[in-house]
Amino acid sequence: MKITIDEGKCVGAGQCVLVAPDVFDQRDEDGVAVLLTEETPEDERPRVQEAARVCPAAAIATDGR
Amino acid sequence: MSADPSEGQAALAYPTARGCPFSPPAEFSRLRAIPGLPRVQALEGAEPRLITRYEDAKTILSSTGLSARFDSPGFPLFSPSDVQQRDDRNESLIRTDDPDHLTQRRRLARHFTVKRVHALREDIQRTVDEAVDELLAEGSPADLVKLVARPIPARVICLLLGVPYADHAFFEDAASRALAGDSDPDEVRVALGELAAYLDALVGERISEADGDDVLSQLARDLVLPGTIDRPELVTIAMTLLVAGFETTGNMIGLGTALFLRHPAQRELFLAGDEAAQAEAIEELLRYLSVAHHPRQFAVREEMTVGDCPLRPGDGVLISLPSANRDSAAFEDPDVFDVRRPARGHLAFSHGTHQCLGQALARLELLLTFRTLFTRVPTLREAEDSGPYDLKQHSRIHGLNSFTVAW
Numbered sequence: 001m002k003i004t005i006d007e008g009k010c011v012g013a014g015q016c017v018l019v020a021p022d023v024f025d026q027r028d029e030d031g032v033a034v035l036l037t038e039e040t041p042e043d044e045r046p047r048v049q050e051a052a053r054v055c056p057a058a059a060i061a062t063d064g065r
Numbered sequence: 066m067s068a069d070p071s072e073g074q075a076a077l078a079y080p081t082a083r084g085c086p087f088s089p090p091a092e093f094s095r096l097r098a099i100p101g102l103p104r105v106q107a108l109e110g111a112e113p114r115l116i117t118r119y120e121d122a123k124t125i126l127s128s129t130g131l132s133a134r135f136d137s138p139g140f141p142l143f144s145p146s147d148v149q150q151r152d153d154r155n156e157s158l159i160r161t162d163d164p165d166h167l168t169q170r171r172r173l174a175r176h177f178t179v180k181r182v183h184a185l186r187e188d189i190q191r192t193v194d195e196a197v198d199e200l201l202a203e204g205s206p207a208d209l210v211k212l213v214a215r216p217i218p219a220r221v222i223c224l225l226l227g228v229p230y231a232d233h234a235f236f237e238d239a240a241s242r243a244l245a246g247d248s249d250p251d252e253v254r255v256a257l258g259e260l261a262a263y264l265d266a267l268v269g270e271r272i273s274e275a276d277g278d279d280v281l282s283q284l285a286r287d288l289v290l291p292g293t294i295d296r297p298e299l300v301t302i303a304m305t306l307l308v309a310g311f312e313t314t315g316n317m318i319g320l321g322t323a324l325f326l327r328h329p330a331q332r333e334l335f336l337a338g339d340e341a342a343q344a345e346a347i348e349e350l351l352r353y354l355s356v357a358h359h360p361r362q363f364a365v366r367e368e369m370t371v372g373d374c375p376l377r378p379g380d381g382v383l384i385s386l387p388s389a390n391r392d393s394a395a396f397e398d399p400d401v402f403d404v405r406r407p408a409r410g411h412l413a414f415s416h417g418t419h420q421c422l423g424q425a426l427a428r429l430e431l432l433l434t435f436r437t438l439f440t441r442v443p444t445l446r447e448a449e450d451s452g453p454y455d456l457k458q459h460s461r462i463h464g465l466n467s468f469t470v471a472w
């Protein structure tokens with residue numbers, strides 16, 4: 001599945017890492033969220049959507065569906 | 066622009082009378098059901114809008130059209146301490162706006178990532194174990210607030226700031242007098258002064274040595290030495306971390322223990338869960354208690370519509386996080402404490418750009434504290450003659466002054 005993180009918006013709260021630890025990580029320099037792998041398997045979708053829902057900065061977007 | 070459903074209604078008094086000590090004033094549930102955004106009475110004649118519903122709170126907290134600065138036109142002053150903070154020109158992170166705010170926040174964020182916090186896990190566990198040792202050594206009955214709820218967050222902040230062990234007792238005592246309860250304003254001022262002087266000296270040491278691996282030493286090395294920030298700014302950061310992390314976490318521990326003891330079945334469910342289930346239970350505890358009950362305060366700086374109400378630049382808004390977290394439109398049977406419900410997405414840490422920076426740390430402290438306390442002291446209960454809860458009356462953070470437990 002396709003995920004985009006808006007780095008300009010991310011406030012580094014780390015909720016995405018708590019919800020989907022196999023998908024998201026935080027950069028050491030400033031806590032901004034990054035994707036752990038280029039390709040995220042489809043079965044992570046529910047967790048990624050949950051991360052997008054709880055993200056305080058609305059910084060996570062996913063492809064439709 | 067649409068009509069204002071609350072047009073012409075008189076400003077209300079902000080609801081403060083709690084029935085249940087664990088629940089927000091019942092008045093909020095009445096207000097959530099009324100369309101529009103009521104006006105409430107604030108200081109200096111202002112009548113800001115009050116936001117009580119989950120969706121409205123989330124929408125407005127996510128918007129870029131708010132200002133958290135005391136000096137923004139329309140910023141609603143709500144309690145006497147606001148007036149004092151405005152007049153003192155409080156420059157903490159919480160009262161700055163993007164883009165400056167995000168620049169400052171990112172300098173700190175690296176120290177509060179999920180990874181960094183989890184690297185502290187053993188240290189936090191040791192801190193929790195020591196506090197429980199001290200509770201047991203005191204003997205039953207004992208004050209849980211004094212022996213567990215205050216020392217744990219105080220010592221974790223000591224770890225972050227690299228406060229030497231020999232100074233822990235002073236630090237804990239001064240922080241308790243300054244921040245932890247219903248103390249006399251003069252005593253608070255004295256204690257805050259002692260802390261500020263202490264932190265200033267500590268920052269001075271960190272700048273001259275700058276070789277430690279605590280957060281303060283790292284900030285001194287990364288920010289003060291290259292000239293990005295100066296010494297007073299680092300003292301302000303240290304104070305912000307102390308103020309933001311001490312009473313919040315301490316009150317969650319005190320009140321959370323009281324709540325679990327009133328709901329033994331929920332405590333059993335919590336203890337029986339694996340780490341993931343326990344983490345979800347902590348979310349429910351955060352939602353249910355929502356200790357940051359003093360409203361979030363903002364001035365509107367861009368036109369927007371929230372709860373069908375048009376808001377204009379210069380309007381003030383107050384947002385009740387406890388009310389939003391008890392909204393039945395967002396949480397089924399919101400007044401039921403149920404550790405198995407999906408509570409994530411609650412607003413106990415607020416939402417948007419100012420959402421709690423220390424949340425990963427707070428979550429871990431709470432998880433390890435409740436797990437350790439209830440495992441090591443399985444017969445823990447409210448002391449027989451403990452009487453009504455000793456609730457803080459005037460605090461910005463809801464909690465207990467003391468809580469006598471037995472085992």
Ligand code: HEM
Nearest residue numbers: 158159309310313314317357413414415419421422423427
């Ligand atoms: C359960 C415990 C905690 C609760 C309920 C809590 C709650 C909150 C809330 C509601 C805010 C938003 C403030 C506002 O908009 O006015 C906030 C901000 C903040 N919190 Fe926490 N907090 C907790 C623990 C901590 C800890 C342990 C730390 C760090 C040591 C911390 C550091 C901060 C900081 C630095 C901010 C300001 C963030 C910003 O303005 O960007 N908090 N917290």
Ligand code: SF4
Nearest residue numbers: 010011013014016055
């Ligand atoms: S939850 Fe959102 S704001 Fe927080 S780290 Fe992840 S992307 Fe950034």
